[in-house]
Amino acid sequence: MVDTTKNTQIYATWGRKMAKPVNPNVAGKMIAKAKRPLLVVGSEIVDNGQLIEKVVAIAKKGIPVAATGHSITALIDKDIGAKYINVHSLGHFLGDKNWGGLDGQGPYDTVIFLGHKKYYLDQVLAGLKNFTDLKNLAIERHFMQNATLSFGNLKPEVHLEALDELIENI
Amino acid sequence: MSDLETGHFSIDDLENVQITIGKIVGAIEKKAKEEGVEVGPTPKPGISGLRDWDYTLLSRYQPVYTPVCDQCCYCTFGKCDLTGNKEGACGINMEAHQARETLLRVITGAAAHSGHGRHILHHLIELYGEDKPIDVGPSNLVAPNIQLVTGIKPETLGDLEEAMDYVEEQINQLLATIHAGQEGAAIDFESKVLHGGMLDHVGMEVSDLAQVSCLGMPKSDPEAPLVEIGMGCIDASKPVLLVIGHNVAGVTYIMDYIHDHDLEDKIELGGLCCTAIDMTRYQTDQGQKPQAKVVGTLAKELKMIRSGVPDVIVVDEQCVRADVLDEAKKLSIPVITTNEKIMYGLRNRSNDSAADIIEDLSSFKEPGALILNFDTLGEVAPELAIKMAKIRDEIGIKALPSDEELQELSAKCVQCGACEMDCPANLPIMEAMRAGVENDFSKFEYLHDLCIGCGRCDQACPKDIPVLNMIEQASRKLISEEKGLMRAGRGQISDPEIREEGVNLVLGTTPGIIAMVGCSNYPNGTEDLYKVADEMLKRNYIVVMSGCSAMDLGMYKNEDGETLYEKYPAKFLAGNLINVGSCVSNSHITGTAIKVAAIFAQRNVTGNYEEIADYITNRIGAVGVAWGAYSQKAIAIGSGCNRLGIPVVVGPHGSKYRRALIGKPYDEESWKVYDARDGSEMPIPASPEFLLTTAESIEELFPMLAKNCIRPSDNNMGRMIKLTHYMELSQKYLGHMPEDWYKFVRTETDLPLAKREELLKILEAEHGWEIDWKRKKILSGPTMKSDVSSQPTNVKRLCKGEC
Ligand code: SF4
Ligand code: SF4
Ligand code: SF4
Numbered sequence: 001m002v003d004t005t006k007n008t009q010i011y012a013t014w015g016r017k018m019a020k021p022v023n024p025n026v027a028g029k030m031i032a033k034a035k036r037p038l039l040v041v042g043s044e045i046v047d048n049g050q051l052i053e054k055v056v057a058i059a060k061k062g063i064p065v066a067a068t069g070h071s072i073t074a075l076i077d078k079d080i081g082a083k084y085i086n087v088h089s090l091g092h093f094l095g096d097k098n099w100g101g102l103d104g105q106g107p108y109d110t111v112i113f114l115g116h117k118k119y120y121l122d123q124v125l126a127g128l129k130n131f132t133d134l135k136n137l138a139i140e141r142h143f144m145q146n147a148t149l150s151f152g153n154l155k156p157e158v159h160l161e162a163l164d165e166l167i168e169n170i
Numbered sequence: 171m172s173d174l175e176t177g178h179f180s181i182d183d184l185e186n187v188q189i190t191i192g193k194i195v196g197a198i199e200k201k202a203k204e205e206g207v208e209v210g211p212t213p214k215p216g217i218s219g220l221r222d223w224d225y226t227l228l229s230r231y232q233p234v235y236t237p238v239c240d241q242c243c244y245c246t247f248g249k250c251d252l253t254g255n256k257e258g259a260c261g262i263n264m265e266a267h268q269a270r271e272t273l274l275r276v277i278t279g280a281a282a283h284s285g286h287g288r289h290i291l292h293h294l295i296e297l298y299g300e301d302k303p304i305d306v307g308p309s310n311l312v313a314p315n316i317q318l319v320t321g322i323k324p325e326t327l328g329d330l331e332e333a334m335d336y337v338e339e340q341i342n343q344l345l346a347t348i349h350a351g352q353e354g355a356a357i358d359f360e361s362k363v364l365h366g367g368m369l370d371h372v373g374m375e376v377s378d379l380a381q382v383s384c385l386g387m388p389k390s391d392p393e394a395p396l397v398e399i400g401m402g403c404i405d406a407s408k409p410v411l412l413v414i415g416h417n418v419a420g421v422t423y424i425m426d427y428i429h430d431h432d433l434e435d436k437i438e439l440g441g442l443c444c445t446a447i448d449m450t451r452y453q454t455d456q457g458q459k460p461q462a463k464v465v466g467t468l469a470k471e472l473k474m475i476r477s478g479v480p481d482v483i484v485v486d487e488q489c490v491r492a493d494v495l496d497e498a499k500k501l502s503i504p505v506i507t508t509n510e511k512i513m514y515g516l517r518n519r520s521n522d523s524a525a526d527i528i529e530d531l532s533s534f535k536e537p538g539a540l541i542l543n544f545d546t547l548g549e550v551a552p553e554l555a556i557k558m559a560k561i562r563d564e565i566g567i568k569a570l571p572s573d574e575e576l577q578e579l580s581a582k583c584v585q586c587g588a589c590e591m592d593c594p595a596n597l598p599i600m601e602a603m604r605a606g607v608e609n610d611f612s613k614f615e616y617l618h619d620l621c622i623g624c625g626r627c628d629q630a631c632p633k634d635i636p637v638l639n640m641i642e643q644a645s646r647k648l649i650s651e652e653k654g655l656m657r658a659g660r661g662q663i664s665d666p667e668i669r670e671e672g673v674n675l676v677l678g679t680t681p682g683i684i685a686m687v688g689c690s691n692y693p694n695g696t697e698d699l700y701k702v703a704d705e706m707l708k709r710n711y712i713v714v715m716s717g718c719s720a721m722d723l724g725m726y727k728n729e730d731g732e733t734l735y736e737k738y739p740a741k742f743l744a745g746n747l748i749n750v751g752s753c754v755s756n757s758h759i760t761g762t763a764i765k766v767a768a769i770f771a772q773r774n775v776t777g778n779y780e781e782i783a784d785y786i787t788n789r790i791g792a793v794g795v796a797w798g799a800y801s802q803k804a805i806a807i808g809s810g811c812n813r814l815g816i817p818v819v820v821g822p823h824g825s826k827y828r829r830a831l832i833g834k835p836y837d838e839e840s841w842k843v844y845d846a847r848d849g850s851e852m853p854i855p856a857s858p859e860f861l862l863t864t865a866e867s868i869e870e871l872f873p874m875l876a877k878n879c880i881r882p883s884d885n886n887m888g889r890m891i892k893l894t895h896y897m898e899l900s901q902k903y904l905g906h907m908p909e910d911w912y913k914f915v916r917t918e919t920d921l922p923l924a925k926r927e928e929l930l931k932i933l934e935a936e937h938g939w940e941i942d943w944k945r946k947k948i949l950s951g952p953t954m955k956s957d958v959s960s961q962p963t964n965v966k967r968l969c970k971g972e973c
Contacts, residue, residue, distance in 0.1 A: 011591040015240025017253045043867045069866030073905040084904055086874070088825065088864045092234045092832045099836065117693065118596055120866065123825035127236040130254055130264055142591075153591065 002162040004151040008143045019150035024162040028169025034110035042116030043069030054163040061170040091124040095132040110135045118142045198321040210778025213321025223780045224361035230840045231831040231861040235268040245350040269359030272829045276366040279806025284373025294384045300328030307390025309665045314764035315375040321777030367809025375757035386453035390664035392740040397450040399464040399724040400652035408438040409559035415486035418448035420508040423548030440465045444752035450658040467690035467718035469622045478569025481558040487511040504531040505538035516540045524549040570643035580606025592630035614644030619695040656724030657735040659751020663762045667742040672770030678888015680744040682879030685714040688796030688804045691823045700726035710745040720749040787815025788962040791879035794818035817858035831861035846961035849969035854882040873900040882962035886919040894922040916956035
């Protein structure tokens with residue numbers, strides 16, 4: 001079992017409400033239980049074959065995928081129905097109860113983030129934290145203070161291991 | 171006395187009393203009436219003057235807040251936790267506080283530009299007098315922003331003062347609303363943000379008009395000279411004088427001294443940031459060669475100082491690192507401050523003789539001097555550089571670590587990751603250290619272009635490893651090759667150019683204007699700018715550059731060894747590449763849009779902001795890109811564009827501005843305009859779909875640019891061209907057809923010719939549109955009517971029959 005809760009040093013933003021560090025098995029179960037989850041994938045996966053594999057594996061568990069930036073280029077031929085959207089716009093729409101979602105099936109309740117630039121995602125999460133009641137789960141290599149739950153700061157190899165464990169638990 | 175609207179009068183018997191009245195309410199209207207000029211409804215609008223227009227924009231483009239800090243510590247009630255949109259002790263909630271923070275940022279930027287404008291205007295009036303005519307090239311509309319906002323049609327330097335007075339008064343009013351216990355509604359802070367942005371463009375315009383008129387800068391000149399740029403173009407074998415900042419006023423005295431004393435070949439004059447751009451423009455309007463070389467942007471500041479190459483550093487104002495003096499001291503480089511905004515605790519030597527100052531600084535009695543007397547500055551800086559070069563040579567100043575030291579330093583690294591976490595770009599420093607131990611420094615070299623030269627890694631490292639110096643040492647070969655060419659800022663787009671190109675822009679046959687502006691906080695290095703400009707130029711967009719982006723673009727060459735400035739002409743025509751100039755020249759970008767409305771469409775400009783902004787919003791396909799936006803000035807510039815309906819995309823770091831303005835394409839109610847012919851409502855496609863937003867990578871940026879150049883008034887040819895680029899760029903960079911392409915189709919002739927049949931089939935099969943296949947015509951499907959003579963407007967009173 002990978003412990004992803006240790007190194008939760010904050011480098012980007014500040015506030016009183018902070019993400020709870022989470023272990024991959026718990027995160028996995030939470031995703032499995034979510035009624036309307038959405039996996040939001042960022043462009044940092046594009047040159048990282050291993051991360052792409054993990055994204056595909058999560059998607060294959062039935063989680064719809066929003067591909068932000070140009071991450072869609074790495075997912076287009078993976079048969080997981082990923083849809084492109086700008087992450088700042090997505091952050092805006094996610095807080096709107098009238099948004100039909102990427103598939104027209106209505107708003108989401110749990111949003112999972114993977115493959116984003118730390119400083120950029122942290123800002124998008126700041127918006128979601130302050131203005132929505134969504135559950136935001138960061139399964140990034142870095143501690144995302146503004147998520148609801150987040151892995152700590154991890155070495156790349158530990159991160160991959162953690163993602164495997166998470167996938168097993170979905 | 172009440173008849174006296176403007177001008178001067180003296181009171182007999184009271185000697186030396188002169189009262190100048192230029193701001194009495196109604197004065198502008200009266201003067202305009204006398205001159206037969208029509209004045210719009212809002213000359214010199216106050217904070218609430220354009221509130222209705224702002225509300226129109228903000229109802230379609232809602233503020234999206236992404237706080238960097240969830241607390242507020244403005245007053246001593248606090249600090250207050252505003253998490254979850256809670257209220258603080260004064261009653262303000264998170265939303266309103268974030269909007270207030272944006273406002274503070276915007277007016278800080280506007281104050282920087284207009285403070286600069288006021289300084290240089292005063293200085294030039296002192297030299298040339300109030301009656302010095304404004305001369306910016308072949309234009310009747312010489313001051314589009316000033317005239318639009320204030321109603322003043324300036325003809326002389328003195329006239330610019332009145333515009334400046336207005337800007338300063340308004341900025342003060344806006345600043346007052348930041349105080350605790352003032353505005354409580356986010357949306358009204360937002361309206362104030364837009365007001366601040368508008369003021370910024372007036373302040374910038376004053377600055378550039380004044381300097382272009384007096385300092386011999388290119389006047390709307392597409393043939394403005396090409397100038398050398400890059401760290402590699404500095405000849406370190408000569409005494410090197412480095413100038414940093416944004417206000418060229420004092421520097422011109424240095425340039426004159428060098429010129430008058432035949433020192434041009436004996437001294438190397440280099441500049442960083444916008445002062446550099448303006449130095450290359452100085453006295454070139456009559457064909458004189460530029461005297462200075464451009465080192466680059468803020469990102470090169472610390473790198474250049476730490477290279478040890480400069481012998482003297484002169485700073486003026488804005489975007490100058492606060493640690494210049496400390497860093498320079500370590501390498502025995504004297505620093506001269508020349509502007510009250512930056513004085514670094516140095517002794518004021520303005521009244522001392524040049525010889526005394528040179529003596530004190532060259533003997534290291536003092537690390538630098540404040541010199542506000544520009545005549546003295548003009549002599550001290552170059553003479554001191556010549557003297558210091560020898561002295562520093564003799565001391566044998568050593569700046570960067572040697573290769574052996576690089577390896578030793580790499581070995582000190584304990585791979586703790588602190589540097590990477592603190593690095594604004596999260597650069598892979600640990601990997602470079604690991605390779606460094608093995609004597610492989612290529613990974614440091616790789617970091618050079620990505621690194622914004624902030625020095626945070628050094629501060630973070632528990633082992634005191636000078637990471638930035640290591641990157642620079644490992645990259646010295648790369649740096650020596652960093653040489654390019656930039657076109658010196660040409661100034662305004664002239665009226666005749668607008669007449670020639672305006673129709674193509676308005677009808678959409680020129681696919682759009684891409685204005686690449688702003689600073690050097692890029693997510694992925696400077697080369698991305700080249701890639702963006704190159705792609706859009708090949709596609710016939712007009713690409714307009716300014717400020718730091720204009721510099722960085724000049725550092726890259728195509729396969730033929732040409733920079734884009736060499737390859738593309740610089741007229742205001744499709745497929746041309748324009749550098750308008752320094753930071754304050756950004757006003758010429760909005761000025762161009764205003765000119766299109768005024769000159770091409772014959773709209774009245776004077777004091778008529780709402781109508782012109784409405785025209786631009788619906789008709790001019792322009793998108794601003796501030797890919798490396800870092801400063802408060804950048805968000806001020808962006809907000810000024812936004813109030814005119816010009817959308818702006820910033821790079822991912824721009825999310826730290828904490829607020830964006832993004833529409834909801836799925837909310838059909840917000841995508842409607844009136845047809846000014848009869849006031850009827852017409853649906854429009856969601857473009858531009860934002861006024862301010864971020865993109866993650868340039869691959870994402872490309873289709874965003876093409877799509878957001880689409881405007882309701884495009885004719886079929888224009889829409890077809892724009893849609894073609896949107897589809898192609900989406901396919902090229904995102905690997906797929908954009909999902910929403912069909913929403914922009916009004917009729918079959920909007921479809922790209924080569925793909926028309928294929929796309930019609932998709933419309934029929936996937937979207938249920940009815941097609942008459944014999945005539946290849948769309949019978950039903952589109953939500954919009956295709957009526958190119960319609961007159962889209964957001965302002966009901968501009969419709970026929972309305973008032
Ligand atoms: S300004 Fe208001 S929210 Fe901010 S610290 Fe003071 S009381 Fe608290
Ligand atoms: S100096 Fe360069 S490497 Fe160091 S923290 Fe700043 S951007 Fe990162
Ligand atoms: S902070 Fe210093 S010791 Fe730690 S990884 Fe970076 S360079 Fe190495």
